[in-house]
Amino acid sequence: MGTIRLKYDIPANDFITAGEASSNVKNKLTQIGLSSDIIKKAAIAMYEAEINAVIHGNGGYAYVEISDYKVVINIVDFGPGIPDLDLAMQEGYSTAPDNIREMGFGAGMGLPNMKKYADKLEVFTKVGKGTKIIITVNF
Amino acid sequence: MRLGYIAEILDAQVICGGEFLELEVTAGCGSDLMSDVMAYVTENVILLTGLINLQVIRTAEMMDIKAIIFVRGKLPIDSMIELAREKNIVLMSTKLSMFIACGRLYNAGLQGKS
Numbered sequence: 001m002g003t004i005r006l007k008y009d010i011p012a013n014d015f016i017t018a019g020e021a022s023s024n025v026k027n028k029l030t031q032i033g034l035s036s037d038i039i040k041k042a043a044i045a046m047y048e049a050e051i052n053a054v055i056h057g058n059g060g061y062a063y064v065e066i067s068d069y070k071v072v073i074n075i076v077d078f079g080p081g082i083p084d085l086d087l088a089m090q091e092g093y094s095t096a097p098d099n100i101r102e103m104g105f106g107a108g109m110g111l112p113n114m115k116k117y118a119d120k121l122e123v124f125t126k127v128g129k130g131t132k133i134i135i136t137v138n139f
Numbered sequence: 140m141r142l143g144y145i146a147e148i149l150d151a152q153v154i155c156g157g158e159f160l161e162l163e164v165t166a167g168c169g170s171d172l173m174s175d176v177m178a179y180v181t182e183n184v185i186l187l188t189g190l191i192n193l194q195v196i197r198t199a200e201m202m203d204i205k206a207i208i209f210v211r212g213k214l215p216i217d218s219m220i221e222l223a224r225e226k227n228i229v230l231m232s233t234k235l236s237m238f239i240a241c242g243r244l245y246n247a248g249l250q251g252k253s
Binding site for chain 1 (some may be wrong): 159171172173175177180182184188190192193194195197198200201202203218
């Protein structure tokens, strides 16, 4: 199999379409015939990152590369950046406003869940510029 | 535990996915926080929640959750039912509170992993 490259726009503050990119990638991984455990790891990690880009990041895009051995998911947003990454990685720490909590998110589990399910998680962030998350899941 | 039996125990109305009531599940997760749900990964799990929005269905989709039970008589909106049908997810609604619904299922033997 050659490398499959997928690109999606993530619209800002749009809770209706949020998750569509992750859903699409989950379908692609299912079509390839990977085990459900691996698919779930990639789908949950990407979904959390996608939701974060919608909630915090003013939207952005997802760029996904699926090769024979792994899937690499890049989620890039142009939001405010993360001032204290160590704090953001702590379970339960959240800066999400009340309207996001009412949606069932903002529990401070986004980044910890990404770390839990990704085989490798890289976070590049700059205050005032944005955040890039790279999630790798090995097959 | 069979989904049909769960509907009986909770006196729940089946909103969609009635054709999947023979499916068996082994664990349950009760939460209104979707990220907490996603921290708990296991196979053949049902979700009990009082949260009504499309991301509840998306969360279930990502986690391969087969059935969602809305507590306190809450009913899903049309876009949720539509997405659940597309993803073969069973939706039910019970008038019971979260605590009572979880308690009844646990008592009936749906205990899952701790």
